[in-house]
């Protein structure tokens with residue numbers, strides 16, 4: 241049985257609610273579309289309902305507290321069917337037994353969740369590091385990203401605090417949405433599907449007259465600070481995996 | 495006149511031998527301006543040598559009135575000279591920071607005219623950044639030995655970290671390669687700043703609003719392998735400075751030959767002692783975070799760290815009487831002494847064993863280096879302890895299993911074990 245929900249965390253919690261309503265504890269939560277291989281298997285559309293997810297949320301909070309919910313949220317942001325299914329099972333278990341030990345690494349499902357959030361956290365950290373803003377003529381600083389996991393919601397506060405006096409936009413190309421900060425508040429923004437942007441350095445904005453100069457100076461700096469006789473490409477690649485290069489001014493095109 | 499690009503090239507190139515890239519420990523929160531150094535530091539990229547790039551690391555100028563043989567900027571060296579203006583450094587820092595290229599600035603300088611003249615320039619940069627640009631990113635400033643107390647104190651109000659480099663681990667070594675220099679001139683600024691930090695901490699207990707003063711503390715750096723000190727001497731100096739000046743970090747920088755003319759130094763082309771450098775960092779870590787005393791790792795009988803194995807493994811092999819350690823019973827302090835288990839996995843082990851005795855397969859999942867740890871521990875299902883094999887055989891087995899491990903590691907990594 242597949243539960244098809246809208247891809248939001250509240251929608252995900254509604255899946256749990258329905259599972260208890262209908263005693264379908266083996267349901268598999270998936271987003272939007274029915275997998276083609278499963279066209280003939282059973283599925284149910286889950287509508288995101290505020291009262292429903294709120295009940296699950298409050299119930300979880302009673303047992304595992306805010307911090308526990310946060311763990312499940314981060315696991316959810318991994319954005320993969322496996323992580324969702326594992327998280328779903330653990331929540332079901334939590335309500336069935338009335339308790340769960342979040343620190344039990346001996347349990348396979350719990351261990352898997354912790355391993356997942358570790359990966360999510362690594363990607364989140366990388367986004368803080370690898371986001372590169374391009375300044376446009378209207379003084380907007382824009383960055384395009386394609387993170388492996390849906391970590392953008394986890395980094396907006398960081399950027400808001402850090403760049404409090406500049407306007408910025410960080411856009412997730414893979415998931416086609418982003419956040420815009422106008423000097424006061426952060427807002428979610430998205431484009432329609434046919435407006436997809438593909439190359440982060442060729443999207444249509446007029447650049448600040450000195451943007452390219454500073455990109456160039458950054459590349460100069462990056463090269464000059466390297467010590468040739470210590471060269472260690474293996475280590476370099478471990479820290480800056482190739483899949484991020486396209487977004488890094490200093491690595492692009494190398 | 496050199497182009498700005500060329501200038502940046504020269505002054506970044508000359509600054510890169512300072513290995514520190516730490517940008518953590520700052521306490522500045524952003525109150526509407528730009529930047530934040532209150533979180534732990536971030537590496538925004540890595541150079542091809544695998545080192546973290548977190549700060550814009552440049553010299554104010556590479557003109558210098560001194561002639562330290564180990565330094566590229568020494569006055570007798572035939573290199574192109576250049577200097578930034580205060581405004582240029584401020585502008586470059588702000589523009590890099592706003593694009594999220596960097597966490598902040600690491601500013602140092604050759605000594606131009608006099609210590610005070612140079613220090614004043616550095617001070618002006620950091621003052622402008624904080625007061626005019628409302629910049630709250632991280633600033634690491636290299637203090638100039640011999641600069642006046644007043645300048646040091648003023649700069650201290652604006653920076654997050656200050657450092658003064660020892661350069662050569664012993665006074666005798668220093669005399670060999672830089673006869674104009676001595677360690678006393680390093681101790682002086684370190685002492686002034688340490689006392690100010692202490693005073694600020696004291697005031698904080700009584701007063702509500704005390705201005706920040708070097709909130710991320712002080713550090714120093716030693717060049718390794720330029721002069722003939724052994725590892726024991728190096729670590730003795732490090733321990734002494736950690737203690738006397740409450741240093742946050744001591745950095746060890748494997749000497750990269752850059753001087754053809756001086757026969758006392760390793761010749762150009764000699765590979766820098768990277769493995770040794772890494773072993774020194776590991777030792778530093780063992781002393782600060784693993785509860786080891788210096789004497790356990792280096793002493794008159796063992797004045798050098800082994801290059802083919804890390805210092806913890808080396809200690810363990812010399813002390814078979816403590817092993818094997820029972821994972822399910824031993825204290826945290828003993829678990830972290832097991833080769834292949836770091837503080838992270840040790841904490842996980844303590845956490846996990848509350849739910850039942852741990853077996854081999856569970857340990858493997860906790861992220862320990864099992865192939866190494868297995869010789870030194872027992873867990874629930876260890877087949878009746880085979881007793882401690884001969885240390886030599888263990889060493890051989892570990893090296894065969896992982897022959898290159900030493901070479902791909904780097905000092906910039908924190909997971910040292």
Ligand code: SF4
Nearest residue numbers: 558560562565568604
């Ligand atoms: S004083 Fe500093 S910059 Fe000048 S030669 Fe000595 S180490 Fe180099």
